[in-house]
Amino acid sequence: MLASSFDYVIVGGGSAGAVLARRLAENPACEVLLIEAGPSDVGVGAIADPAAWTSLCGSAFDWGHVYAPAPHALGRAIPIPRGRVLGGSSSINAMIWYRGHADDYDQWERDGATGWNFAALLPCFRRSEDWQGGASAWRGAGGPLRIELPQDPHPIAADIAAAAARMGVPTIEDLNGESNFGACHPNLSIGNGQRWSAARGYLHPARDWPNLVVVTDSLVTDLVLEGDRCVGVRHRLDGRTRQTRARHEVILAAGAIGSPVLLMRSGIGDARALRRLGIQARVDAPGVGDRLQDHPLLCGMNFIATAPLGPVRDQGGGVLLNWCSSASDRPDLHGFFVQGAHAGAGLARELPADAPVFALSPGLMRSRSTGFVRLASADPAAPVEIQPNYLADPADLAALVESVEFIEELAGQSPLARHIVRPLVALRDHAERVEFIRRTVDTFFHCCGTCRMGSDDASVVDPALRVRGVRGLRVADASVMPTIPSCNTNAPTIMIAERAAELIAGAA
Ligand SMILES: Cc1cc2nc3c(=O)[nH]c(=O)nc-3n(C[C@H](O)[C@H](O)[C@H](O)COP(=O)(O)OP(=O)(O)OC[C@H]3O[C@@H](n4cnc5c(N)ncnc54)[C@H](O)[C@@H]3O)c2cc1C
Incomplete structure (x- = not known):
């Protein structure tokens, strides 16, 4: 009633x-x-x-x-x-x-x-x-949402942060603190091991x-x-x-x-x-x-690993990276570790059936392309037209090319390199990187x-x-x-x- x-x-x-x-x-x-x-x-x-x-x-x-089919992403839906x-x-x-x-x-x-x-x-x-971590000038405690660090981060996560430090991206304590430039464990909406x-x-x-x-x-x-x-x-x-x-x-x-x-x-x-x-x-x-607007995420840069990664820990990540493209004076590029393959429909077909894989997935956090949501029909049951227009602004594509180059270089850095046999897809030049981006760009869900x-x-x-x-x-x-x-x-x-x-x- x-x-x-x-x-x-x-x-x-x-x-x-x-x-x-x-x-x-x-x-x-x-x-x-x-x-x-x-x-x-x-x-x-x-x-x-x-x-x-x-x-x-x-x-x-x-x-x-x-x-709706994205015109700059090979018309993929x-x-x-x-x-x-x-x-x-x-x-x-x-x-x-x-x-x-x-x-x-x-x-x-x-x-x-x-x-x-x-x-x-x-x-x-x-x-x-x-x-x-308790209350501070930047953080709150006692509110309704429990926020924790990963309780059991995968060991590769620490090696990714160490490799990033060799490329000038520092390891930071808390990305929700004073500065978000750097590599760190994510904050997670998890308490007692539950969402x-x-x-x-x-x-x-x-x-x-x-x-x-x-x-x-x-x-x-x-x-x-x-x-x-x-x-x-x-x-x-x-x-x-x-x-x-x-x-x-x-x-x-x-x-x-x-x-x-x-x-x-x-x-x-x-x-x-x-x-x-x-x-x-x-x-x-x-x-x-x-x-x-939605952030474009490349899904994903996969690597054949030297050893199986074991069962998923926490929510399957473990480290985030924030760094700057040449066009930005504050972090606009972002990447994260995936404890397994990260691949959309096209790339998934290329994954090996018999080798361990993990991914480093870069995305653009200050993207400029805009799209729309429109009704396609007066019928309330009909689907609506949702167009993200990924990569419509050339600046987004340029920044993503830099993100791919960064992850490629990161993968060759110690101590991360010891976990990698080879990248799943080896990109030889700018044109191949652009093609890879158009093929793998996906939603960041944002x-x-x-x-x-x-x-x-x-x-x-x-x-x-x-x-x-x-x-x-x-x-x-x-x-x-x-x-x-x-x-x-x-x-x-x-x-x-x-x-x-x-x-x-x-x-x-
Ligand atoms: C798979 C996925 C992964 C993501 N990962 C992250 C992440 O790790 N971190 C992060 O910060 N963000 C993440 N996001 C994004 C984040 O969760 C969203 O930006 C945020 O939850 C949006 O909140 P909202 O209240 O605007 O919409 P929502 O949380 O989507 O809420 C809208 C609600 O309205 C209801 N609703 C809609 N239409 C009607 C209707 N006609 N009648 C009644 N009810 C209706 C829906 O059912 C829904 O419950 C993710 C999102 C998804 C989907």
Whole structure:
């Protein structure tokens, strides 16, 4: 028996939605409803087990989206997993906890996200954390999300860091500390050997709160608008469509694909494009779905190993590297160790059946190429068009060529070289490297920016995350990022939600 109205209705129980629901419900006078399309995460072994995360991509807990053929990546259609389960993508992700460089956020403010600079946002990052190293000026302790170092890093990880040091990339203690330039063990959203998703950290401890209702297996189909005000949502529940009203606000936290799609299905988007599909345009907002960003990741540079690596430890990694391309004065290139092969469909065919393999996978963390999310049809069941446009900006390709050259040189450095028989694919010149990049570029799983925050009229939300042209509606998730930060996107999304909760509570 779900009540017909709540103070706040939050759409999407992922990284951001879990934080928002918990933080808003910390005020016992507030009645909060969280609606999630997927099932509960409780009791799912593959979600709890860090080593099993890759098995969740393409599973029943993944929306199963596929990027449109990427014109600069040989027209390949690359799957783009998104969590469809309580905890959202934080329930299926690789658990790296990394917030990038301070200037990522200072740039947001320079781009018009007034008040969103690193100094202002650091308390939100710190508040979310329960960092194993304890509280400091940079880190938080006692927050909902347990963050630990790998408990059992693979010995090759240390040799990779030592080899990187020979190439001028220092070994650092904590990539979420003062500097992120260097090699170090990753921070992981893991506690007691188990995944520490946003659901686990924020929602599970609040499961008995009387003012927080969490509904799973309930797809929100569109928003209920009265005049210029959003007053609720339409959603499927127990085989029926019902309306649930928000007395104060509806907050979209359906992610970088789900949030723009819900806006467009509700008539908020490029009016001409919506009309062409037969959707009544309510607010002309051409920015909705525009400016999709995702880091390009090369999947992967595989090496035949001198000895079997043994069972996967932690979440299958163990060391991260951040260094600078010749075009950047702060780390824009990133690489990580994979305790096994890392190969997309094409490359997988070339993997040896009878030899041990590990990978060093480089990616570009300050990529410039942008794409879009668009509706292809008015039919809510039809797939949407999601185009990342990888490598569309030539600067991205140039930086990735440098990343490949760096990993090639790293592999020849002591003490890493003693673990390697040979690279799986030997690249002889620039042209072969470019071809390899086009063949292997893949998603880093970091899509964002499709409901961009800013102060200009073309931005979708203002710096208080309110949707322009509609009252009673905000977006708070990875979609509001003005530009992609130079890191994995879970920690920044959690921070956005912490900040959103402050803004919403302050406005009440
Ligand atoms: C496989 C994978 C690996 C990744 N690895 C890392 C990593 O190691 N480190 C890192 O920092 N980041 C990683 N990321 C990215 C990171 O997890 C995401 O950026 C982050 O979780 C995004 O949070 P969000 O709240 O914006 O969206 P999500 O967490 O995806 O949440 C959106 C939620 O909304 C729900 N939803 C969507 N539409 C509707 C609807 N119509 N009705 C109801 N509910 C709806 C979804 O089911 C989902 O639960 C990874 C992502 C994936 C998929």
